[in-house]
Amino acid sequence: MSKKSPSKKLDALILAAGKGTRMYSKLPKVLHPIWERPMLGHVLDTLASLGIKSPCAVVGYQAASVRSFLGKSARTVLQNPQKGTGHAVMVAEKALSRADEVLIWPGDMPLLKKETLRAFFSEHRKSKKSASVLTCRQANPFGYGRVVRDSYGEFVAIREELDASETERKINEVNTGIYLFNREDLFSSLKDVQPHNQKGEYYLTDTIEILRARGEGVQACCLASSEEAVGVNSKRDLAVAARFLTDRAIDGHLRAGVNVLSPNDTWIAPEVKIGAGTTVYPWCWIEAGTVIGKNCQIGPFAKIRGGSKVGNDSVVGNFVELNRSSLGKKVNAKHLTYLGDAVVGDGVNFGAGAITANFDGKKKHKTQVRGGAAIGSNTVLVAPVVVPQKVKTGAGSVVTKKTRMRVGDTV
DSSP states (O other), X not given: OOXXXXXXXXXXXXXXXXXXXXXXXXXXXXXOEETTEEHHHHHHHHHHHTTOOSOEEEEBTXXXXXXXXXXXXXXXXXXXXXXXXXXXXXXXXXXXXXXXXXXXXETTOTTOOHHHHHHHHHHHHHHTOSEEEEEEEOSSOTTSOEEEEOTTSOEEEEEOGGGXXXXXXXXXXXXXXXXXXXXXHHHHHHTTOOOOSTTOOOOTTHHHHHHHHTTOOEEEEEOSOTTTTOOOOSHHHHHHHHHHHHHHHHHHHHHTTOEESOXXXXXXXXXXXXXXXXXXXXXXXXXXXXXXXXXXXXXXXXXXXXXXXXXXXXXXXXXXXXXXXXXXXXXXXXXXXXXXXEEEOTTOEEOTTOEEEOBOSSXXXXXXXXXXXXXXXXXXXXXXXXXXXXXXEOTTXXXXXXXXXXXXXXX
């Protein structure tokens, strides 16, 4: 009976030391949010989905802020000063000493899919190469490192934009910045990297030519889509990345039976759950952590903030905002309504302009509206307050905790 070869220990290194000068912000680049989560958090989420729970992160600019965000989700090493990607990996050598394989991932690349990474791991392990580089094709490769191949199609080098020849700049296969190395070969080759380039930095990309010159196997795996390779270096890039994540989320909902009438005019975060048969009209904003049931109508111009739930067959109409609120089944809030920190029972109807006043200047309070209630137009429910079942409020009512109400009353 043949023995299985022992599985290799995989560790991940996230490059998160950069300032992000083109962001024009004091906030470290990797902490800029996409859908209210720093882009570094999206990288961590994908790694965790692959079973890598405690990667190592190289920090530098505002290291304390980045470490504060990471908490216990990653180990950190300090790169100070920052002398390039090769130098960033060098400073992590001790932290990665127990690994057999090292995945290197720039922290400003939040769009990479776990399915792509799984395929990349598989290709690397089948090939038994010392190093694999994840690549893609870009219609406009400006700014990317070009993947140079010889006349036989064999991968020979990565040439950065500033150092590439005119011929090399015409290549549209580019380096995504994602690598998988045999650890020993990685750190051995880094010892021979020199800062002989226009930036005077230690390039991680130089390890490919060094390993190849030693007779070690290297390969470029063209497995990523062009959108996955988007690195965020500016506010424009940030907006592009947010739109890509939104489009992915919307596509998933469309495939699952949700009607999104105008995907380009709708914003739905990752990690939103929407039931089949629900229709989302244009100009809606739905944040992560929202759960919407089946056969609902959302929008147009609705805003549903994180932590909100909408029961089956409910309507959240135009210019309605939900914030940390839970709606039961067959709830109607069709026009100009704000429900914050509210728990709403089945079959409740809100007239136009009805709101919960949940903030008293110091604290936020809950409102409970029991099943079958009818809240009249322009009613203000001043929290904390409980509206009993089947209560009706007249137009313009102000309802407080002192308002006397029993089941079925009109106030």
